[in-house]
Amino acid sequence: MSFTPNVRRPGAPRTARRAISFYAALLIAGASAACSDSNPFLSPASRENRISTFSVWTLTGSNPTFPAAMLFTNLTAERPQVLSNGSVNFEVAFDLTGDGKVRFIPARALVPQSPAGAPVVGLQRSSSAFNALTRAPERGYTDDSTLVVGVNEVVLVRLASAGCIYGEPYYAKVAVDSVIASERRIVLRTLVNRNCGYRALTEGLPNT
Template structure:
């Protein structure tokens, strides 16, 4: 599990990361790659939103699902009910389950990777370090596994 900061797609320097790649398990800059799984922005009302690839017009490949289940209680990612083509509004303490864009794995198997995300803080100010979301994320990049626990994959 790692802690990450992303900066809004709008109103921040392009050199700041605004998106995340589950495969790379790190923030990415949308101006440098379209190999991303979700991006962050603030709308005109100041609401924080996470955008799967479909909402960014990059194909309906990745997905986001908000949940009321506590972050530490999520053990296995579901296989359905992901938002594919529109943004989801998040707030501090929101928890989401995500799946990546389809990727090739061992033996040319086509899979998606899964992750769980817990929003720690959202800064809507326009200061030098503002328009930012901080979250912790745990990604399972083991081919064919949906387990979202630390350690060796079991599920």
């Protein structure tokens, strides 16, 4: 009676080979994403980007009931205040300098010790025109520090406390369209990408 031994051929077990193939595919996808500057692990975008125009008044010298700040995550103009729960109702407030330029004031710069904490806001001056700026950079922002710009200048905004599950920020662009000094009023044009982690700054449903 002959006996043929059950000899396993060298190499990784089939389950291990499948696992290796799966993780290799993930690495390849990650490498491809890095090359294309997109993130395949983001949730599908559900909110369309739209350009909006707002009038805000200055923190100083204007009617104290007029809106002097923006809550970009809700696309609303607000009068800055600390709410009853200790949080603040805005992300960036606005004022004018002596020479008529616009001062962007992040919430933490205005209310550094809000009882419930204020949102983290990064600002960055852009050298591009509003319409030419199609994608927000990941780096280069200064968190919670004021920024002064003139009419027709554009500011990039990173909202790190946007409420996304994994902590991804919202990104936005803001142009100072005009300053009506006699009214202490500032006209802003903005586009906020309210899809967690997406950096596209063009109108419509973003892909990245």
